Amino acid sequence: MxxxxxxxxxxxxxxxxxxxxxxxxxxxxxxxxxxxxxxxxxxxxxxxxxxxxxxxxxxxxxxxxxxxxxxxxxxxxxxxxxxxxxxxxxxxxxxxxxxxxxxxxxxxxxxxxxxxxxxxxxxxxxxxxxxxxxxxxxxxxxxxxxxxxxxxxxxxxSVPLASTAKLAVNFLLLSGVVSLAEAFGVGRAGGLSDDQLRELLGGVVAPGLRNRFEALLGSPAGGWWTTALGAKDASLAVELAHSGGVDLQVGTAVRDAYLRASSAGYADEDIAAVHHLYDQRA
Ligand SMILES: NC(=O)c1ccc[n+]([C@@H]2O[C@H](COP(=O)([O-])OP(=O)(O)OC[C@H]3O[C@@H](n4cnc5c(N)ncnc54)[C@H](OP(=O)(O)O)[C@@H]3O)[C@@H](O)[C@H]2O)c1
Missing domain, CATH: 3.40.50.720 (NAD(P)-binding Rossmann-like Domain)
Known part of the structure; x- marks a missing residue:
């Protein structure tokens, strides 16, 4: 065609x-x-x-x-x-x-x-x-x-149902990435090493998060789903839920994490770059 x-x-x-x-x-x-x-x-x-x-x-x-x-x-x-x-x-x-x-x-x-x-x-x-x-x-x-x-x-x-389905999936992945970055933040703050975190969490994270596990620990990311697009997708999910009378609690925090990462210089980097928000203070 x-x-x-x-x-x-x-x-x-x-x-x-x-x-x-x-x-x-x-x-x-x-x-x-x-x-x-x-x-x-x-x-x-x-x-x-x-x-x-x-x-x-x-x-x-x-x-x-x-x-x-x-x-x-x-x-x-x-x-x-x-x-x-x-x-x-x-x-x-x-x-x-x-x-x-x-x-x-x-x-x-x-x-x-x-x-x-x-x-x-x-x-x-x-x-x-x-x-x-x-x-x-x-x-x-x-x-x-x-x-x-x-x-x-x-x-x-229907047409809007397909768009809705996409936002629901993306929202789950976007929140999972932020949650995993925060779990690493919790572990590191208490003194766990990255190897201990790998051993502890590597086997229990959802399949959709495994391909970003190392990137969230700080390794270079492949980079295909940018934080700018992640912020857009999370915003769409929050707005859609709101239009249906549901105010997302975690959703607004997830959206804000990607907005912050995007405006902190990581707009063109993969969503795994949210881990920079949790880098420990020197
Ligand atoms: N990347 C992923 O992993 C992924 C996965 C599933 C779905 N998606 C979705 O697929 C779509 C494209 O994503 P992508 O990763 O290909 O993004 P991308 O590489 O950033 O490409 C964005 C495209 O949109 C164009 N564009 C932006 N603003 C425009 C405007 N005002 N008028 C005309 N063209 C405009 C850009 O043109 P210029 O080159 O001129 O800037 C470019 O062609 C997005 O909706 C994204 O959410 C992405």
């Missing part, structure tokens, strides 16, 4: 390469044009605007930072809305609010929320899970693209 791919950040680049590897034609656009080079080198062509990318496309896949970016690219000047053909499916893979995906599903007839569980490496290896919120007709249309991404698909009956 001729597919417009909007946003060639870490995730968009990995998604574009999966599409190319499966034989789809990709027309890529990125706000900073030079950051599309990797995807172009892999075989995509490059467009000068979202509008140009979606003209003549049979599908559009979007991967952008946050609600503001998606709103701008989908609905703004020279955005998707100005040129997407009738009946052409729109796959929104960004982690954004259920309110925004619900709004977009009212604008685009064949809209699917497709948030992704797993980082760019999991996308590349086909191990990411795609949470798909779409009606039956749209789901049929997007199947060839989902097949290119991988075989792990979880279907939801």
């Amino acid at each position: 001729r597919t417009a791919l909007l946003g060639t950040g870490r995730m968009g680049t990995a998604l574009a390469k999966r599409l190319l590897a499966a034989g789809h034609e990709v027309v890529a656009w990125n706000r900073s044009a030079d950051k599309a080079r990797d995807v172009v080198d892999a075989g995509a062509s490059q467009a000068a605007s979202p509008r140009e990318a979606v003209e003549g496309a049979e599908a559009v896949v979007v991967s952008l930072s946050d609600d503001a970016a998606v709103r701008q690219v989908a609905l703004g000047e020279a955005g998707v809305r100005t040129a997407l053909g009738e009946g052409v499916p729109y796959l929104e893979t960004s982690t954004v609010s259920p309110a925004l995906t619900a709004e977009l599903s009212g604008v685009f007839a064949r809209f699917a929320a497709v948030p992704v569980l797993g980082g760019p490496a999991a996308v590349s290896s086909g191990e990411a899970t795609y949470l798909v919120g779409a009606d039956d007709a749209t789901f049929e249309l997007v199947k060839p693209l989902l097949a290119a991404f991988g075989d792990r698909v979880r279907r939801y009956s």
